[in-house]
Amino acid sequence: MCKWMLSAAGRRLDLAIGTAHTGVPPLPNPVSLCLACFTLLLVAGTACGSCPPGIARDPLQVLARGNNCSWTLERHTRSYNHLEGDVRLRRLYSANKFFLCIDKTGKVDGTRRKNYADSLMEIRSVSVGVVAIKSVSTGLYLAMSKKGTLFGSMKYNPSCKFKERIEENGYNTYASLRWRHGGRQMFVSLNGRGKPRRGHKARRRHPSTHFLPMMPT
16 A cells, blocks of 8 residues: 655655755546556456456455455356256157056056146256156056066155256256166157156157157147
8 A cells, every 4th residue: 555644845845855855756646546556456457367357446445445355256156056946847749649647546657638637747857867757546656666667656765866958959858856767767758559667668859758748738
């Protein structure tokens, strides 16, 4: 910080004596020196690329912070918490032209009936990229067993969690979060007759695993 301790009269006297007897040029104007200090601070902060923009444009804030100014800005982790708990009412229409449904006995099947009650699903996001699928009419959750068999579960449990992924063709795939077969993911799948396939026989790129979430009409 620049501190000017001399009075105005003292400065004038010193300047006059210095010029007359020593030939030393007069001292720079105090205001000019302060502006030079401000400029150096701003240039140094900009060069480091760490001074917050709002402060860099305001010299008074720079001085107020002094040596205690922290010139680092932390990069905050992007939060996806707003996706958790999101609920959608959809009918899962497969690329094989069947609607996924769960009847009251827990049987998972496919139907071509567009407005079939058991095909209306509540898709709830339980964590980022993970969903639980429940039949609205029966209240049963879509679940997959360790062997890759699909069934309707009365209670929500880890077997009811599926990783939802949008594929390149715009359809979604649903892979069991809990179970794998030989290290490979097991997918929800309906074959060409609308019957569920074992998860370990399904592959991500096969049409039987592709579903289009359709709005109810």
